[in-house]
Amino acid sequence: MRRESWFVIALVVMSMGLATVAAVSGSPNNAEKKAFEGFDSLDEATVTENWKRYFPAQYGGWARTAEMVETTYGGGGKAEAEDMEIEKSNYLDMYPFLIVNYDGFPFSKGYYRSRGHYHALNDVIDTERLPDWDTRPASCIGCKTTDVTKLTAIHGDNWYSMPFSEVVGTNTIGCLDCHAADDATVRHARDWLDEGMAHGTFANIDPEGRTDLVCAQCHTNYHFHAETRKVVLPWSTGLTVEAQLEHYDADRRSDEWVHPQTGALVAKIQHPEYELFHEGQEVNVHSMLGMQCTDCHMPKATGADGEKYTEHHWTSPLTHVESTCMGCHSNWGVEGVVERSEGVQGRVYMKQNRIGAELADFIEAVGAVRENGGVDEITMTRLQQIHREAQFYWDFIWVENSNGFHNWAEAHRVLDKAEALIQEGMEVLDGV
Template identity: 30%
Template sequence: MAKEKKKIIIGSILAALVFLGGAILIYNNNRVVRTEDPKLPPIAEDETDPEVWGQHYPRHYDSYRNAVEGPVVRTKYGGNDKYDKLEEFPEMRTLFAGYGFSEEYNEDRGHPYAVQDIGAINPARKKSGAVCLTCKSPEIPELLEKFGDDFYTMDFTEVKDKYIKHSIACSDCHDPKTMDLHITRPALRKALSKMGIDVDKADRQEMRTLVCAQCHVEYYFAGDKKIVTFPWGESIEGMKPEQVYEYYQSGEYKDKPFVDWTHPKSKTPMLKAQHPDYEFFMNSTHQAAGVACADCHMPYVKQGNVKISSHDLKSPLRNISESCGVCHREDEEYLKSRVEHIQDNNYNLLKVAADRNVEAIKEIEKSLNSPGADQELIKQAQQYHRQAQWLWDWMSAENSMGFHNPEEGLNYIGKSIDFAHKAIRAAQRARGE
């Protein structure tokens, strides 16, 4: 009897040990590295150099540097190949005539390149001032603190040469003390508080999207001080392009709607969309299901026996199993074909919208050159053209070729085509046709 008991006890202890060993193995294999090396001095409050952060987190640093050290890959509609968008979309030369993008518009290459890429563009495009650097470098939050709102109108080249040392890096998204995600750009904080949202109360999953919303958004430079401002309304609905359009027509812009540039051919007072990735993603199937930008763009990846969030922010089509596989069990080829199906539809309709907008420009130009044409109808045509091209541009400037929110995307492009037709008709009627 005593012998039996002893056997059971030894057996249980062995089983417990095996279980514990297994648990430790699984834990180690799935551990996410988030502890600093205690032998190193802590990361300083104002440290912006990713290499210094990288001493504490070498795996994260390597992953971040992969955008530079890794391969150049072009997907059907994305990737980090710095190709010339004007070759792919020659209609942009007409649509953006009179504006910088008609002469130079390159696909982007990734966060570690942001400063280098903006440094290389045509000098005429930097005349807005230091404001153009706002979303490019981790040195910006300190400069904003130092110079306040005067920062935005400082000279671009002077600020870049004197103060900018690094391209987008760790401190843009992380608090050096706690490593928590944090918001460093005041424009997002202000825009959200207008909606009654306190960004400091956002939970972790929300922050995995909000850190991106600091930069991947539509914005404009408000007033003489050129303060970076997000043109959002007072609710989430206010991020839709129709509402943003209304914003540019109302409030302080009621008597004099906001104008980015005047089109040299149609004389339309134009709006230019930036990169409304966050706004376009809102209310999508994925966003409604609680999926964050980081879920697809920063998936967990194995490095030896540990896991880290990938810091090689790139097209998820380059690592579908890691980016989508957590939630979707289908195979990679199938998922890729679903993405490309969505993107093809979006692309084809976007091309139609671009052509109709080009036609609207030509018709308005023709009316402007026709003596005796009805000036009121020409004005109406220009108004429609402004709306049409704005909606086209929103979809042209968002970065996923429609994937982030497929239904909404086709809806906006459809409206763009409708407005372009109205512009064409009004311009023709102005000539009595």
């Protein structure tokens, strides 16, 4: 069957399913809701509380992102988090190999599980990675606050290089990040996404006009511009992991560092959910069928007053399978969907952890021969290049927040590539 036909079938099925499935929420009555006529100023629009009187149900969903809901993989943390404090689990304790792999980079000092959008600003302020905010650029709040729109309106791109402590406010991620202040239409607030899209390197989808571009502005890999400190999406040659590595190879980037054990120049990848979902070499079936992030993470819901709205409680779809998956997978049943999904995630989870540990062993082995001076320069250069590439591929999947579900075939392909490189490196070491 032609690929175009699958798009038509999927859209029909999704429309029928979502039309019949609705989650009931205790949203306020219409009497408490006022007609939205826009805000008079960006100062007013940056405060999410000010949107509540116009969109009470959506506000209620956003407010629930303060709550953490446990799932086996992903949405509530990794599996080992079951016996730890669910609100803030330390990955460095849970996965000791991270301390080796990220040695020399701030992630080796502090790396906690992700929490909901409600906590985004507080979590970056409280991070143990960079305690001296007086010397850090404000770029770090680029995806943590609604103030981005106001800062850009006042300072243009100059605010990125301003001191963090001078710029940071109290508004976390909220309505203005995805909705216009004058009419509440869906739109992305960060023009670095436009700059990334301008390269024209999307291969699998046409990103123009998609609702999930509001997700793409932050749920992507990125680094900072060397001079302006503005956020840059590494899409100059494409969005696959190989294309992004090519982008990093073209010039040293802000999130690259020389690993103290191997001497290799390595890069820190950041949550490439959008790239994995839409733009892998292995095509994701959900993306191929025309689905977007919002189809699973923002299902349609019906309030107690009977009014339909879009759920704004962004979390794992496995916490509300009835309103997300049942439209297309009703024959599986809720338990069947969860079982299949966790099976997909579990296989990626086990593989990424195993390879993460193998990478740590390789790093320590290279570090040992480097310290002893027992290898010639040509061989050491080869080992360092292997380390660079293997860590890039492994980290691309490790930091992606779906444990492979967004595109499991691509996740396995990339992890297999990382493991093959590590094995190659070990064989080189055996010959030293």
